[in-house]
Amino acid sequence: MxxxxxxxxxxxxxxxxxxxxxxxxxxxxxxxxxxxxxxxxxxxxxxxxxxxxxxxxxxxxxxxxxxxxxxxxxxxxxxxxxxxxxxxxxxxxxxxxxxxxxxxxxxxxxxxxxxxxxxxxxxxxxxxxxxxxxxxxxxxxxxxxxxxxxxxxxxxxxTAAQASQVAFPFNYRSAEELLSLCHANSIAIADLVLANEKALRPETTVLASIDRIAAVMFDCIERGIRATGQLPGGLNVQRRARSLHERLNSADQRNFQRPHEAMESVNIHTIAVNEENAAGGRVVTAPTNGAAGVIPAVLKYYRDHCPGDPQQGERTFLLTAAAIGSLCKMNASISGAEVGCQGEVGTACSMAAAGLTAALGGSNRQIENAAEIGIEHHLGMTCDPIGGFVQIPCIERNAFGAVKAINAAWLALRGDGTHRVSLDQVIETMRQTGADMQSKYKETSRGGLAVNVPEC
Ligand code: SF4
Missing domain, CATH: 3.30.1330.90 (D-3-phosphoglycerate dehydrogenase; domain 3)
Incomplete structure (x- = not known):
């Protein structure tokens, strides 16, 4: 595991x-x-x-x-x-x-x-x-x-031999196995993941470490919003998180009521993290650095806009998201060099969608549904960073991944968990699509935007 x-x-x-x-x-x-x-x-x-x-x-x-x-x-x-x-x-x-x-x-x-x-x-x-x-x-x-x-x-x-030395209470290789284990033991996905973690370290350590992960994610958002200037590397990309944040705040002060305000905040928080990442700052890999903005921004959306106990909800969010990330890693890939950006931002979106659904009280079937939607609408997405820098298209792409994750969660929460395409099927599709993808679209900067947009 x-x-x-x-x-x-x-x-x-x-x-x-x-x-x-x-x-x-x-x-x-x-x-x-x-x-x-x-x-x-x-x-x-x-x-x-x-x-x-x-x-x-x-x-x-x-x-x-x-x-x-x-x-x-x-x-x-x-x-x-x-x-x-x-x-x-x-x-x-x-x-x-x-x-x-x-x-x-x-x-x-x-x-x-x-x-x-x-x-x-x-x-x-x-x-x-x-x-x-x-x-x-x-x-x-x-x-x-x-x-x-x-x-x-x-x-x-x-590595398989090393991993098998730990006896986990719950072993699963697919979403269907995960759901069956949860059903058989009448537990939520987050509780199953926590039980597995307790095979590695005491519960208090696990929970404290999860809280620390959330705190570092929120710190990164704050630092990204404070920072100004140009990102390193020579593409002349200006940091935008702060100016976007200031414009949103000034509209608030004039009492403008905008239906998309929460979405704008999600954009800003994602961009703040990805700008910090591009500048070599402190981030949480989630599940990669290129896709590091999606989960913090959706977690912050949960904290700022959703009811409930924030600490408990954030723990549930991250534990659930980890189960989905591990399924993607075990059965496809979370590497842009292996399957393109569908494996990075697509996986992050799926993890965030599942985490948010769980934190909002969704059932295990609804969580699986949200995770499936999150990947399905990233299938085929290539990795083509301009100049090899994790800036364009990566920074904005994370913002779109975060918004899609929230949409996926609410779509799933409005249903009863019944759906046509399973998470296992969509992960397998991601694997096959990645295998068919030409290598120029897999983190080589030899195709896509990387060749059609001249470097500054
Ligand atoms: S385009 Fe490539 S480098 Fe950028 S976030 Fe996606 S997978 Fe990572």
Whole structure:
């Protein structure tokens, strides 16, 4: 089973697959290097990026992520401002401090290689890392796949065997199995997920961690609304969340009554998070960084506009959303490099729709219905970020995903849970559609908007 805290991870932007994943892989490689009996003799590390990592790695700050991982930084704890400063220091000094007393020379253009020609077997997001001694012998070599949402797999590692060591009370692989388990035990989806989490950690820890995830999401919205200026990267994209927020507030002060006000707030909150992500700020991967704005904005919609106990509702929301995200990950993909944006914003929309439906008291069948609607209307959506930056179309696309999630939840809540297309069928359709999609539409910036809109 996939934990709630594997799907919701606190990290930094702009990408879970191209920033968080490579940083974690570099950190694991560093641990292997330091364990090697001749680690003191290592004088150079070279990292080679393949496939989507090579094509869009520059726009996704992959070099910075790898350098920081190699010096022991972790995505969940590093301060975003400190991350920029430390990478600037590495580039300025040309030294990579592996430990306090062992640093090696580092030149980003020599030591991080973007192989634009090859895709290695296993996954389109692959990186190889090698550490050399003074004679040019590779003492440590590893290959890692960054498979989306910050998940990484070391080549040859049996992740299934590791996972099977934990005895979860409820095992499911499909939405139908999930619903059957809930029905047989007369419990809600959120309670089933909580029971599984308790196999990993105490309930108080689980609930406190969920509250922390929600708090970081709301903080990110607040920071995004306060920030101004241009996003990094050279596309000259201006941050908009603050000006949109100010215009909405000034209309409020003149007592304009607008039927779409809640929707405007959702747009602003989503854009605020995605702008923070694009700027390399602190975000919650949900289930990826590119799609990080959808769930916080819908969670805030719940807090601001819906009745009920906010803390309990937010816990129910996030636990339920995690069940849907894990179904998408297990049976299709949450990686834009594997199935296009339907797997990122489509999955986030589905998770948010299910979470909101649950928080509003929907039945398990209504939750499954909302999740299905959320994906169905993202099927076929490609990943084509301009210049490889997680900005256009990603930022606005999240806002549309959030609005669709709310619509999906209310459509499901107005029904009785009976519907024609099942969540399992739509997830399988997403998998098949992703498999048929040409690679130029899967986070390579070689098709779609990325080729039709000239970079500034
Ligand atoms: S287009 Fe979608 S999948 Fe691609 S980087 Fe942007 S948000 Fe992620």
């Amino acid at each position: 996939i934990s709630v805290f594997d799907l919701f991870k606190i990290g930094i932007g702009p990408s879970s697959s191209h920033t968080t994943g490579p940083m974690k892989a570099a950190g694991c490689f560093r641990a292997s290097v330091l364990k090697h009996p001749r680690s003191a003799g290592i004088v150079r590390i070279q990292v080679t990026l393949f496939g989507s990592l090579a094509w869009t790695g520059k726009g996704h700050a992959t070099e910075k992520a790898i350098a920081l991982g190699l010096i022991g930084c972790l995505p969940e704890t590093i301060d975003p401002d400190d991350a920029n400063k430390r990478f600037a220091d590495i580039c300025a000094t040309g030294r990579l401090p592996l430990t306090g007393d062992h640093s090696i020379p580092f030149r980003r253009e020599r030591d991080i290689v973007f192989d634009l020609e090859r895709i290695l077997p296993g996954h389109s997001n692959t990186l190889t890392l090698a550490a050399f001694d003074a004679d040019g012998r590779a003492l440590v070599e590893e290959t890692w796949h960054s498979v989306g949402g910050g998940f990484i797999i070391r080549e040859g590692e049996d």
